[in-house]
Amino acid sequence: MTTSGIRVRFAPSPTGFLHLGGARTALFNYLFARHHKGTFVLRVEDTDQERSTGDSIQAIFDGLKWLSIDWDEGPFFQSKRLDLYRNAADRLLSEGKAYRCFCTPEELEERRKEAFAKGIPPRYDGRCRDRSHFPDIPHVLRFRTPDIPEIVVRDLIRGDMRFNGNLLDDWVIIRSDGYPTYNFAVVIDDLDMGISHVLRGDDHINNTPRQITLFEALGAPLPKFAHIPMIHGPDRAKLSKRHGATSVMAYHEMGYLPHALVNYIARLGWSHKDQEIFSRQELIDYFDLDHVGSSPAVFNPEKLLWLNAQYIRNEDPSTLSSELLPFLKPVRHPFSPGPDTKEPNLDRIVEEWKTRVRTLTELAEAVHPFRDQEFSYSSDAMEKHLIPDNKPLILLYSQRFSAISSWTRENLEEVLGSIGLECNLKLGKLAQPLRAALTGQNVSPGIYDVLLLLGRDEVLRRLDRALTFIGQHK
């Protein structure tokens, strides 16, 4: 698998479902790895005991699986690698690059308030740096931040970002409970896993200077960094729960196709000339960091819907049918189309509907009257077409359809044609009442397709039902 030295990772914290932003970060890492024939590592950053849950871990796996974003190594769990962080910290301690700090949270909070009152940025003052007495009480380990005036983050997407090194304080690397802090565990893991490129959300930009000083203190080469801009909601704030559906799996439930979502999030922040629709292979072939933009993108549900519709109508009917299965409503009153027609074939129904829907949920809704005898008449259909004036026409249909020798498109066209001539009606006037009687709607696939899909027996039954209905409601 690995033929290049490129190694990337997706490192989610399991504190919720996989949201769109996380999915995109995962996707970009995946695409980058596949494009360069590198290795994609999955690492679960579950050192926050309070907020990490098993359900979240499962939700993240489910989301990645649904989107077919597969990884090469892992999943690794930080909670199972505590020794690694401990050892690294001990090494720093013995080298004098870290030290024990006995300041209590209360003391720190007080000093923070004082600093705030004086209007200076609160930062640890380093008072435990050189202490020689180590009482046997709980303490944290702090990193002895080197005195560097400026730290430059070389970012593959944004270029150089300069930070004032004097603003970094001696941050905690191991908490008093023995757990590593976020920034510490990340660096130790990226190093241990040989990560060559760190592609992550740009909400981590401000963590990078600290991480760089740690890499350097460890004598380790720096990975290359690439910070991907956030995905925003319509209010231009970071996408979150209050923006509605942000869980990847929620899109599954709403009837989106996984590749449509992948295609959509790929194009959010990345582009390849004017192309909008990409196969998985094209995504892999074309993906590059040079064309990842640097400004945040606003999530647009309309465009996702359009893409989903594209994928639905380009999918072959049998694949689509099987994807549709979980969305189908139970059929309570099945019907047999009659001797001239095969069983109502889901593939054929889907074929006729797929250019008219945008989600699998809509498709399931549309398909139902073609599988179940029970359906209701829409108010439009009742007002415009299921009216006494049309009773003779519907009766005529019933008679002529009964008389057809075989139920073929040609014969049906002939029936409608001849009725049109007899009654001096154009196809428009002929088809609508028939459509309303057969489907209960003013909108459906082509009238001949509807007739063929339902079959003679069911068509005659529905015509009878319409006649009865009109009789009762004149």
Next chain:
RNA sequence: GGUCCCAUCGUCUAGUGGCCCAGGACGCUGGCCUCUCACGCCGGAAACACGGGUUCGAAACCCGUUGGGACCA
């Protein structure tokens, strides 16, 4: 408040100093096709945040302003 980032149609974006009085896509909209609705096809409205530079030439480079965002507290 501090640090950092960002800025092309409503939205996603193309654009890497002349090909741009700015191209594509979604959405909106006029029309064609047509048995309805879609699909498809043809057209339209719609943007370089502002102000200074640099340059023969700036959407692109630099500075400032404004606006937005993220992180930390």
